[in-house]
Amino acid sequence: MKRPKRPRSTVPASRPVSAARRPLPPRRAKSPGPPPRALPPVPKPRADTASLVPAAHTSLADVIDNLLNRGVVLNADVILALADVDLVYLRLSALLCAADRIMPPRP
Amino acid sequence: MSRVYVFALTSRRASPFTVQGHRIQFIEIDHVFVAVERRVTAPALSEKELRIQHAIVTAIFRRVEDLLPVRFGTWMDRHELSEVVVARKAGILDALDLVRGRVQMTLRFSSALSQSPEQKSPARGSESGTAYLEARRAAHRDLPCSIGEAREAVRDLVVAERIGRGSEALAGAVYHLISRVDVRRYRAVTRPFQSPVLTVTGPWPPFAFAPEPWP
Numbered sequence A: 001m002k003r004p005k006r007p008r009s010t011v012p013a014s015r016p017v018s019a020a021r022r023p024l025p026p027r028r029a030k031s032p033g034p035p036p037r038a039l040p041p042v043p044k045p046r047a048d049t050a051s052l053v054p055a056a057h058t059s060l061a062d063v064i065d066n067l068l069n070r071g072v073v074l075n076a077d078v079i080l081a082l083a084d085v086d087l088v089y090l091r092l093s094a095l096l097c098a099a100d101r102i103m104p105p106r107p
Numbered sequence B: 001m002s003r004v005y006v007f008a009l010t011s012r013r014a015s016p017f018t019v020q021g022h023r024i025q026f027i028e029i030d031h032v033f034v035a036v037e038r039r040v041t042a043p044a045l046s047e048k049e050l051r052i053q054h055a056i057v058t059a060i061f062r063r064v065e066d067l068l069p070v071r072f073g074t075w076m077d078r079h080e081l082s083e084v085v086v087a088r089k090a091g092i093l094d095a096l097d098l099v100r101g102r103v104q105m106t107l108r109f110s111s112a113l114s115q116s117p118e119q120k121s122p123a124r125g126s127e128s129g130t131a132y133l134e135a136r137r138a139a140h141r142d143l144p145c146s147i148g149e150a151r152e153a154v155r156d157l158v159v160a161e162r163i164g165r166g167s168e169a170l171a172g173a174v175y176h177l178i179s180r181v182d183v184r185r186y187r188a189v190t191r192p193f194q195s196p197v198l199t200v201t202g203p204w205p206p207f208a209f210a211p212e213p214w215p
Helices: A017-021 A060-068 B047-063 B078-087 B089-099 B129-141 B145-153 B180-193
Strands: A072-082 A085-096 B003-010 B017-019 B022-029 B032-038 B075-077 B102-109 B158-164 B172-179 B198-204
Touching: A060 B047, A060 B102, A060 B198, B003 B022, B003 B047, B003 B078, B003 B089, B017 B047, B022 B047, B022 B078, B032 B078, B032 B089, B075 B078, B078 B089, B102 B145, B102 B180, B145 B172, B145 B180, B145 B198, B172 B180, B180 B198
Parallel strands: none
Antiparallel strands: A072 A085, B003 B032, B003 B075, B017 B022, B022 B032, B102 B172, B102 B198, B158 B172
16 A cells, blocks of 8 residues: 655754754863964956966967976985995985075175 | 975865866865875976976966965975975965965066167177176166066056066066956057067966965
């Protein structure tokens, strides 16, 4: 025998009165400390943002100018060995960039 | 040890995405979001890798309102990355405030073509080395006339400016930070000044206006 289907409501049931009147548990006190720096509200990126930046057909001059202008970080691992015995390990991280990006211009 | 390749910093998280086979994710470090890719090696310096990085940074820029690109080759472990971001957080947030909602436009000029005869470097061998270098410095101190006119024309649109001096072999550039909504106007204003000597490109992510978190 088939059970009759109950009509389903798309409206969520309200909380029982007893639960609604129940007082909320006390909040835990926050630990003291400097408040995090508040960031200003940022609007969502607009639809025309995507069309602003040309994705393809970027010239090599632009790529080099944009990326290498800030310099390049070169990483290297060096192992000094003697008679097949590794003695010294060097991890090198070198920055290669124009001097005026690091040092203030001379008067 | 978990090492990541760092592309850029931003103040808002975006969903992970893939560009040319590279999976970009956002790590939160003390309210700053770092766009990274987990890699076992840093990319080699080549035209192909430069183009890929440029495409990735541009793709990130389309998804956020503020972006600080990081140097090519910045590959480091997570702990080191956290230390750097925390130590320089104030400067990073100030720079993010500056670039939020803005883009970079570039006025590129060829020094060799645009210098007047008296600005051009003296012939080698005619003077001492010191005099030669002094003349080179003087020549590069003064920007070409057309650049000056173009800079004056866009003065109202420009929020920040940085000048990269060129040389006889390399083009120089003036980088302008402008609002995203002013790009069309900027292009229209600078169109009359465009020539073989002076070209206008952009908009780009603010490459020239990112601070140096890794000195």
